[in-house]
Amino acid sequence: MRPVKIRVENVSKVFGRDPAGALAKVRAGMDKGQLKAETDHVLGLHDVTLDIRAGETFVIMGLSGSGKSTLIRHFNRLIEPTGGRILFDGDDILKYDAARLQAFRRRKVAMVFQRFALLPHRTVAENVAYGLFLDGVPRAEALRRAGEQIALVGLSGFEGSYPAQLSGGMQQRVGLARALATDAEVLLMDEAFSALDPLIRHDMQVQLKELQARLGKTIVFITHDLDEALMLGDHIAILKDGTLRQVGTGAEILARPADDYVARFVRDVNRSRILLCGAFADAGLSTAPDAPVIGAEATLEAAFAAFAGGAPVVAVRDGDGRIAGALTPQRVMEALARGQG
Amino acid sequence: MTSGFPELWDTRSFGRALDAAFNGIVANWGETLEIIFMPVLRAITGLERGLQFLPWWVVVALFCAATWGAGRKVVPVIVVAALLVLLGLLGVWNDAMATVALMLAATVLSVLIGVPLGIAMSRSDRVRGGMLPVLDIMQTMPIFVYLIPFVMLFGPGKIPALLATIVFAIPPVIRLTDLGIRQVDAEIVEAARAFGASPRQQLWTVQVPLAMPTIMAGINQTTMMALSMVVIASMIGAGGLGYQVLQGIQRLEVSRGLIAGLGIVLLAIIFDRIAQSYGRRVQANLHREGK
Incomplete structure (x- = not known):
């Protein structure tokens, strides 16, 4: 497994005048609504733990x-x-x-923002090089590296433009290039x-x-x-x-x-695009040798085409190349229906 | 003496104490202050003499160059040149140059003091809370009230006129610098922080450039207020166009007052054109669309 890059351990955040005091109340069992009503503090995050x-x-x-x-x-x-x-x-x-x-x-770390947050008074190239300027990279070197990132996001030729001259999608490419530029x-x-x-x-x-x-x-x-x-x-x-x-x-x-x-x-x-055939294959079902074969990592959607071609059963092959089981239209429908409780 | 309100404390002795304290300051510090402000006085007199010594067309050319530099547009340059020639035709050229020298000095000092104060205000709510009432007092206190202590400290002349003008004209540049910086899009400032900008880098790469149109509006207002102060300042020896207006009043000469007054209006228009064309160019740089 890949190493953990960012580990978040029991992170809580309370907004207000006395966050620590309010957090103690939350730990003692007060919920978000009560905290807001009684102490005018907002519980932003409560005990979040995760590994990235x-x-x-x-x-x-x-x-x-x-x-x-x-x-x-x-x-x-x-x-x-x-x-x-x-x-x-x-x-x-x-x-x-x-x-x-x-x-x-x-x-x-570099960040990309919802509303782009580009500097309106600087060109695309200067925006992309912004993080490098802040870090003291010489101007020519920073602009050269910015140029590489601009090419990477497909904006070559717009180096001298200003953000307001670009469409939203192009502006966000600038935002992305800016985040990539600091490596x-x-x-x-x-x-x-x-x-x-x-x-x-x-x-x-x-x-x-x-x-x-x-x-x-x-x-x-x-x-x-x-x-x-x-x-x-x-x-x-x-x-x-x-x-x-x-x-x-x-x-x-x-x-x-x-x-x-x-x-x-x-x-x-749309569950058929997410759920994988392997998870729903029936290992007990035997298949005819001429039955269509599909990988375990394929989505259920991929099995539709085989059924549409008239096959009653589709064989599912696992990562090692062995037939792990089979899918019938019935099983696929059951898998799709499970979310509609 | 009868008064509608009971005299609960001795205002007269308070006034006397205040006067005595101020007289003490004048006696002990007056000379030091005069020495400190000597370079400023030399700068103003030098600028005034320079503007009066140069041939009028050189001055016009300088103003045109400044206008072009500010806005990169031809029309304002022509307007400024025409207005200056008109000023000369009115026969108040030398007085106008004296007024310009005083006003420029007051504006430059106001900007040098006011912009940093505005920045300090924008960075701390506490500083802002302390400054706002002071600015309100500076703007509502009758101007003549400042003239008294300044004249006592320096004697009649250009320095007290300059200081009174600064006190009167500085609030807009302070207020609008604060406002401009506070109005900068918080997400852009956050982006600068996210990329590791130090507070100083945030200020100079994001906040000040984006607040520039508002700061320029403040500088423009400060310039106009400095100009409107010249008549009053002439009462304490500032000279220039204001002095002509004052003489018009004293001698009941309508023409003298009217012509000098027109001169002041022309100067106001000239400086407003220059400041506005600069402001427009800064604004355009921030919101470029198409080329």
Whole structure:
């Protein structure tokens, strides 16, 4: 298994005049509503613990107010936790002093923002080079490295343009290039594609996956969109009211939602694109030698075509090349229906 | 003496104590202060003499160059040149140059003092809380009230006129610097922090550039207020166009007052054009669309 990149241990965050006192009350059993009503403190995060592994895309998802944007801002200490620890490569970043924290933000983590947050008075190239300028990289060198990232996100030729001259999708590519330019190991993406049109958004998701495959960054991605979470995330964490409800792969969460909230949340998703044939193959079912064969890692959707061709049974082959079992239309329908409780 | 309100404490002796304390300051510090402000006085007199010594067309050319530098547009340059020629035709050229020298000195000092104060205000709610009432007092206190202590300290002349002008004209640049920085998009400042910008880098790479149009509006207002102060300042020896207005009043010469007054209006328009065309260019740089 890959090493843990970011470990979040029992992190809580309370907003208000006396966060520590309010947190003690929460630990004594007061809930979020009571805390707000009685002490006028807001519980942003409550006892969140999770591991983000190197090289994976970890999606944190939840509706607005769930605390997801608060949580991601803890990873570079834009927000300080009220309690708990945050380890980066095993190093407690909460112990960093101002200078160390600045160096950490300049070299180790980079962030992409929902509304792009580009500098309107600087050109695309200067925006992309911004993190390098801050770190004292000489101007010519910074602009050269910025140029490489601009090419990587497909914006060559726009180096001298200003952000307001670009479309939303192009602006977010600049935001992405800016985050890539510092060569940080971790990318924090705060609803990075939420402000974009659906088609452009899909293009950006595809591009991010390609970049991820090529560069092997650790990506923490915040979204409120389940389809986006399932498409991008190696692991998905579901957050509600500042507490973590479930962490797992998309298929795990769909197959075994941890509670009613998660179940309701995932009910409307297109399950056939997420669930894998291997998880639903019946090992006891024998197949004819001429039956169509499908991989265990294929989605149920891939089996549809075989059934549509008239096959009554589809054989499922596991990773070792052996036939692990078989799927019937009946079993596929059962798997799809399970979410509609 | 009867008064509508009972005399609960001795205001007269309080007034006497205040006067005595101030007289003490004047006696002990007056000379030191005069020495401190000597370079400023030399700078103003030098600027005034320079503007009056140069041929009028050189001055016009300098103003045109400044206008071009500020806005990179031709029309304001022509307008400024025409207005300056008109000023010369009114026959108040030398007085106008004296006024320009005083006003420029007051504006430059106001900006040098006011912008840092505005930045300090924007960074701390406590500083802001302390400054706002002071600024309110500075703007509502009748101007003549400041003239008394300044004249006592320096005697009539350009320095007290300059200081009174600064006190009167500085609040807009302070207020609008604070406002401009506070209005900068919080997400962009957050982005700068996320990329490891130190507080100083946040200030100079994000906050001040993005607040520039608002800061420029403050500088423009400060310039206008400094100009409106010249008549009053002339009462304590600032000279220039204000002095002509004052003489118009004293001699009941409508023409003298009117012509000098027109000169002040022309100067106001000239400086407003320059400041506005600069402001417009800064604004355009922030929101470029198309080329």
